[in-house]
Amino acid sequence: xxxxxxxxxxxxxxxxxxxxxxxxxxxxxxxxxxxxxxxxxxxxxxxxxxxxxxxxxxxxxxxxxxxxxxxxxxxxxxxxxxxxxxxxxxxxxxxxxxxxxxxxxxx
Amino acid sequence: xxxxxxxxxxxxxxxxxxxxxxxxxxxxxxxxxxxxxxxxxxxxxxxxxxxxxxxxxxxxxxxxxxxxxxxxxxxxxxxxxxxxxxxxxxxxxxxxxxxxxxxxxxxxxxxxxxxxxxx
Numbered sequence: 744x745x746x747x748x749x750x751x752x753x754x755x756x757x758x759x760x761x762x763x764x765x766x767x768x769x770x771x772x773x774x775x776x777x778x779x780x781x782x783x784x785x786x787x788x789x790x791x792x793x794x795x796x797x798x799x800x801x802x803x804x805x806x807x808x809x810x811x812x813x814x815x816x817x818x819x820x821x822x823x824x825x826x827x828x829x830x831x832x833x834x835x836x837x838x839x840x841x842x843x844x845x846x847x848x849x850x
Numbered sequence: 851x852x853x854x855x856x857x858x859x860x861x862x863x864x865x866x867x868x869x870x871x872x873x874x875x876x877x878x879x880x881x882x883x884x885x886x887x888x889x890x891x892x893x894x895x896x897x898x899x900x901x902x903x904x905x906x907x908x909x910x911x912x913x914x915x916x917x918x919x920x921x922x923x924x925x926x927x928x929x930x931x932x933x934x935x936x937x938x939x940x941x942x943x944x945x946x947x948x949x950x951x952x953x954x955x956x957x958x959x960x961x962x963x964x965x966x967x968x969x
Contacts, residue, residue, distance in 0.1 A: 777955040779895075786945055787887075787895065789957035798957055830895055834955050837909040839885070839897035 745769050747831050749842035757850045761819040764845045766831035768812045775835035778807055778816045781844075782827045790829075791816065823849050852876040852958050854946050859963030862936055866967070870931040872946035872960055880924040883949040885956055886931050888942035888965075896942075900949055901929060914940075936967045 746769040756762050766776065774794035779787040789798050791807035794814055804819045818825055826849045831842040858870040872884065886898040899920040900909045908920050919932040929946060943964050947956040 779956075781895075786959040786961050787956075788959065789955055792953070792955040792957070796954075798954065832895070832956065834949075834951055837900065838911050839900070841895040841897070844894050 744838055745772060745833055745836065745840050747833055747840050747842040749829075749831055749845050751845060752843065753846040753848070755848040755850055756821055758821055758823060760821045761817065762821065762847065763818075764816045764829055764831075764847075766809075766814045766816070766842050768814070768833060771811050772833045772835035774810045775833055776807075776809070776814050777832045777834065778805075779830045779832060779841075780827045781830065782824075787830065818847075821849060825849060852948065854948065854958060854960035856944065856946055856960040856963040859944065859965045861966045861968065863969050864937060864967055866936050867932070867934045868936065868965060870933065870944055870946075870963055870965070872929045872931075874927045874929070874948070877948065879927040883951055884920075884922060884929040885947050885949040886920065886929075886944060887947060887956070887959075888940075888944045889962075890942045898944070899931065933965070936965075938967050941965060941967045 748767045776794045778791040781787045790801050795807045806817045808815045828844045828846045830844050853875045855873045862868050883902050885900040901920045917935045922929040943962040945959050945962045947959045
């Protein structure tokens with residue numbers, strides 16, 4: 744099974760800042776990686792698929808990069824509504840797997 | 851507007867059964883795989899099961915294989931999760947998601963239905 748390791752597990756930043764979350768896969772998953780956002784009490788929402796493609800309607804200040812085993816989600820010009828937990832998820836093979844999550848607090 | 855609506859959750863005793871439903875609208879359901887994911891409140895996401903668009907192939911997490919069964923009815927735009935021999939550790943919020951495996955991945959997600967296994 745493929746393990747995904749996210750870092751950091753939590754971070755705090757201010758409005759307008761840029762933050763980067765990383766996700767490392769235990770084996771090559773090509774670009775079969777998504778980034779999900781889950782606000783408190785809400786269902787997850789996909790932000791990025793295929794490592795770098797934005798889902799329709801997602802603001803361009805979200806960007807994904809990487810391939811193989813190392814991936815990044817960058818959020819620029821942070822907004823208060825970006826406060827959430829972010830997960831990476833691989834769909835290269837079954838069983839699908841998720842990172843443990845990164846909780847982002849906006850100061 | 852693509853939407854998913856789960857139902858069927860509730861309180862069940864250990865060893866009991868429950869069937870979850872997920873009704874889809876706003877997209878051509880019969881062309882997409884569907885996936886169930888669960889989440890113990892306050893913790894991370896765990897993939898549970900996936901069914902292909904034609905129901906020919908199903909996939910299960912090791913933790914539920916042999917106890918859970920995924921199925922779908924394309925005429926009703928609905929996917930199901932039959933859960934048998936339930937355990938306390940199956941307590942979670944269960945989400946369904948449209949699964950476009952070779953493209954946009956898991957999106958959208960439903961709002962979830964809570965399953966509580968307790969005596």
